[in-house]
Amino acid sequence: MITAPTIEYFALAPLLIIFGAAVIGVLVEAFAPRYLRRAVHVPLTLLSLVGAFALVILQTVRGVPTTPAAMGSVAVDGPTLFIWGTILVLSFVSILLINDEEQFVPSAAAVPGSAEEEKAITEGAAHTEVYPLALFAIGGMLLFPASNDLLIMFVALEVMSLPLYLLCGLARRRRLLSQEASVKYFLLGAFSSAFFLYGTALLYGFAGTVDLVGISRALATAGGTETLLLVGTAMLGVGLLFKIGAAPFQAWKPDVYQGAPTPITALMASGTLVAAFGAVLRVFWVALGNDSWNWQPIMWGVAALTMVVGSILAITQTDIKRMLAYSSIAHAGFLLVGVMAVGEKGQNALALSGLLFYLVTYGITTVGAFAVVTLVRDPGGEAWHLSRWAGLGKRSPKLAGLFAFFLLAFAGIPLTSGFFGKYAVFRSAVALGEGWLTGLVVLAVVASAAAAFFYVRVIVLMFFSDPSADGPTVVTPSWATSTVVGFSAFATVALGVFPQPVLDLAEKAAKSLFVQ
């Protein structure tokens, strides 16, 4: 007789709500009349996010589960809840940005510049599918860092990625770039998924299980030098590092960030990065934690390369979104420094809380920055070329001031949230007391100084250059966009001056570490 598996529905409720809402969204697409769809989708999506967030809070208050849910395949623990909360907040503000028809193509199937496209525009067609697609992606993001075995993680990876591939191709302007981004992301993403899956298979060969805890147990008895283990770890690493955009797997990031509709870029740059880091941490700390001396040297090289590539290549960019993409790469490198800071339990909690805090600060600032990008427009869409931003500080000092502030936060200037984020991670790395990691921190601060150069370059353009006569217009932001920019700016200040409450939360979340 087969016993039915036990499912902890309460623990999984946030996931279920998001996926449920996504399915309802598909039904709305199928049955609701066209003119009603947006009116249903927006509240549905936002409410489901709020509901899921409320459940996360409730669970946190009620006490964090100490065993994994769903027969050990999904771990809803302290770090997961913190990451879920972060992703849900970031998704909420990203959805507010997505709620802008100007950003999405009226008919994705129409050839760019064709008569069909003209027709779709005059008819006022719109792809309201973006809402359920985004919800599926967000659901995947929630499951990804919570998965406690490699197969679930793979499923989550695909659920997260497939809708994003589609969403990337839906930009209203510069459609060819958008489609190119979509195809590139899909192809490279498929490759990385294959790597991930192959790595999973090899690790299964080594441990006889895909359970993360099981792999860790197998490591305790085996020597740690088996070929299957080493190759499997490498393959799995490639798949995960691709998602966070670490060098040398970063090539997709600038293209995709540039081509995708900006609100989708915001969602990817914030939510996906947080989710992917959660997964990286879970795999490398829970499953491969006992094998750290094998992966740390490689990770060291990857982190160093990522910081350097991100900081240096960003300097040569002329497209604002590509520049932010390279900035995201550099930040991924800084975050990887914290991933390596593993030691005994207290040290791990320190590193984990630092990383969690960094992810919050970076995610919020990123969404704010991309929200500003959506507001500065040329007749043909967003003013993407950096030279178009010249003199913006004179035309609309408030907007330029906010953007400058976000850039300073990226650069990690004190009294912005970015500073404490960096500080928290670097502190945990130095606290390990190992020369090789402290050396990497020194490299990281040098890279930060180099990165500051290109952030500052934009500020120079905006404030110290004279505006051109036919400069871009700053559109009056909708209430949604204003909310996003306002929220991001507020959080960036608040976390830069009084980070303690969020630090407390991160510390509490990190204290119990990942469930084993």
Next chain:
Amino acid sequence: MTAIPWLSILMGVSVLGALGVSFLKNDKLAKQATLGVSLLVLVLAVVMTVGFSPNGDRFQYAETYDWIPSFGVHYAVAVDGVALVLILLSAVLVPIVVLASWHDAEQGKRSVRTYFALLLVLEAMMIGVFAATDVFLFYVFFEAMLIPMYFMIGSYGGAQRSYAAVKFLLYSLFGGLLMLVAVIALYNVADKNSFLFPDLIGAVTDPTTQKWLFLGFFVAFAIKAPLWPVHTWLPDAAAQAPAGAAVLLVGVLDKVGTYGMLRFCLELFPDAAKWATPVVIALSVIGIVYGAIVAIGQTDIKRLIAYTSISHFGFITMGVFAMTTTAASGATLYMVNHGFSTGVLFLVAGFLIYRRGSQFIADYGGVQKVAPLLAGAFLIAGLSGLSLPGLSTFVSEFMVLLGTFERYAVPAIIGTTGVILAAIYILWMYQRTMNGPTAESVAEMKDLNGRERWVVAPLIALIVVLGFFPKPLLDVINPAVKESLVNVKVTDPAPVVAVKEGQ
């Protein structure tokens, strides 16, 4: 009765003033408000100074609150004599700079009130950076104060302003970030779960660790000060900054570097500081001579003044690292005097440049005949720059050389050549701009107006008064310096007096 939180009030007044000014719609009102706020800060600072007892506790007016307990960071401010005189220096210079910059911000059609709001923000941060007794808080101010200065240079400066602003920011940021690593490591090595300065004194004992941490701090301060060979940002930044901002940049911001060396490098890492002394003294001497020689060759008035400052900073760092009471007190006094004398030099040069519209010495000549007051002020400021006896800088320069000679005779002797070179660069500049036949382009030049006289007069009065009677300042500085040097565990070498034999 609870103690009045003087330092928080000083900063609070400046910050609130900045906020208020940024909301004023009328530019003239904004200027007047800024002047009012900065004068209020000055009055408060003077009142605070009067209540300071030089021979009491080392740190007075202390306030300590938890800021970020997770990181062991406190909002902790207090002043000792050294910090106090530097805060006073800032408080004196800001209203003068406000008055001097009355029309500076209008040239570029940029927001006037933003400029003045930035000035007040900068004032709050200058006070904060000297008052911080939590190393982390110090770091926060140290980095954050770059931003207002960056915008002041970049938005309101000369033709090359954005290049100069970026260079300034990146140099300082680079040094600051290295210091950040040292700050983090210091926290971990000390293992006290606190960034409070008194907790950290003597916390690092391992010699190798001390050396590394010392380097992290020292590089940041050397860039800030700036010490040769990391000085190259200063001439650009100072030449491109509006005159008022240049005064604060060279007069106060750079002092953070030398102050940091005295306060943090020496006291937290005494053994490493002694280990590094030969190199630092050598760099200082090179800086003194190099800055002076290069200054002689300059064709741009503001760049010339910037290079003279590099020479003077050489004296200050030499005084700090000579580690004798006389030298360190002299160096601290030098920080203040240099702020005044370079301040007035920059401001008068700024008036000159504003009238003629050129920074180049070659464009002037015989100004003295058409604008005698301007020329006179320029001369006194210049003479103070070359340390003429009777003017304040002489006292401090003499103390530094004397104090250094007690321990390092040869560098002191080489450093003395800087005094001679100073006479060349100052007098030659004066001669080329003020004497000789009046150049046609300056024939119509107006003399100092009422506002400008109010700018110059207090500074010249201070230079003269402190030149004859430096005692009040030294009374405040000396005990603080002595306590610092106690933490460094050095004693002054006994004076060597030649004893005649056979008597």
